[in-house]
Amino acid sequence: MTHIRIGRLLRSSTPKFVVGCQVKQLDSPGFGSLVRVPVDDNYQIYGLIYDIRIEDDGLVRQLVTTEGIDEAIIADNRMNRNVPVEMSVLVVGYQEQQIIRHLLPPRPALSLDMIYLCDPDELVQFTSAGRFGYFRHILRSEDTPIGELLSAHISQVYQANPDKDWLVTASRELISLLRDDHDTLMSVLGALSDAVPEVKG
């Protein structure tokens, strides 16, 4: 199995953490991707990427206003310079002694811990453990595009494992969790049906 490293942890708290990487490392992870941080051999934390931010610096700001930038200069700034990319991750669970729990982890990850992108098997393994407990973390997260994040996540799970039963159960769980919040429910279902047309069926 190939483990795709996407960066190292910059800062963290129990419910969220931020990963820093270089622009050249930005090929594989995307909005909604499930990532994991192995803290030690028996303990790893899972999270969903909910924001990717590309920071600027003085030189990039100067180059932006330049007409006809040479391709080599663009490549230099992307490949060689330490212009940081920050990925914000919402913690959605952890694994301890081989057991995956959709709960907030007892301890946050530490600075400079390596973050890996979960492969399709790991994604299915995480989402099929328990009964969608991690949806709670997403739904109560502030400053997070909840509908978009859920639809991106569910779409990625469905691509990894086109299991219609799982899709239906997940949608029902969301409807149940959001039964008292009509606006959010509509927004989530709207985004979900755009991303996964099968959900309409």
Next chain:
Amino acid sequence: MSLDFQQVRQQIQQLAEGAPAREERRRNLLEEADRLLTRHAMDLDYLREKVERAAAQDQYFRSAVPVSEALNDSFPLPDMPAEATLIAADGSQINPDRHLGIEYCLVNVGAIQMSLGQNNAPATTIQSTLYYGEELFSMQEKIVALIRDTREREILADLAEGATGMVVTFTDGPVELWGREVALDEEEVQDERNFFERYQDALSRLYTHKTITAGYVDRPRSDLVIRLLELAPDTKNAADARKNRWLRGILDTEILEKIIRPGERSAIFGLLSPTSKKYRSVFSLHFFYLNVSLIEGKPMLARVEVPAWVAQDPAMVDVLHAILVQQCQIVPTKQYPYLLTRADETAVVSMDEKEQVDRMIAQEMYKRGVGFAEKSQKQQSKEIARQKPHRKKGI
């Protein structure tokens, strides 16, 4: 607050009171310098002879030396070469600090190499060297600077030798090693000699490889051409040239920026300095001014220092001229060679990195049971006083 603004205010008033008279005097001197430049533009032999006389009388005399181009000549921007390898290098250092618990110094040299006409990202190279123990006994800051300059030139030679086709290398600052003429003690003299030999060896390798090499001086405040013009009047005696600085305060750029149009270069001058005798034959130093701005009415002059093997080859000068102006257009608001910005960024050692090195050394010392002195009381007090309040950073 540590500044007594009351005292400063009085001095500012005195400064301002004298400003109009100083300005008037400067304007007159500048006009005189302009006149001399025009009048003596073609008197190359006459001026060269006067410079030689001045140098014979005073080993510390510095001046421009006419070569073959009229002093007030300017040369248009040549075409860019289709292909060339560009390499820029820069260096930084952590100087030895006796106030720290662990005494060491570190020289970090960074280089960046790109190929014209290719879209791939330039390659960066970093060489970090730690100096410690007995090596530090004679290591004054100026020796560290000399090591850094030598390492810069050596990394350029290493990379140039590995490149094919036309190679252009440049560093920030002059090619001439500066301020080395007065050494403190014998050991230091020997260190200087050793590193200067290595520096010359690197220059020699660049020459053998037919590399175009240069030192780029941004916003130069030199007055080498002005010193030459001070000798021009018949009434001025070359013997006391250094004492009789009657155009002092006027810079070369002030007279040349009226002549050198956007993208153009000045005439090439020889460089006479106390260290000239160390750079002989193909290594003798020359310079020209370059208007790296392409905007009429907004000149931005740089001084470009080159060894004779470049100065005496018009094709090499043209390539260097075109490439430096093009490099300065990559970030037009900066008008400074892009690769030098990147070489600096590659080489610079930040405070955080320095602290990290301190910690790494401390850790290794502890592991081996070797004790080391704590930071001096002075250093500790300074750090406490300068500590900024910690800001909390949200996720």
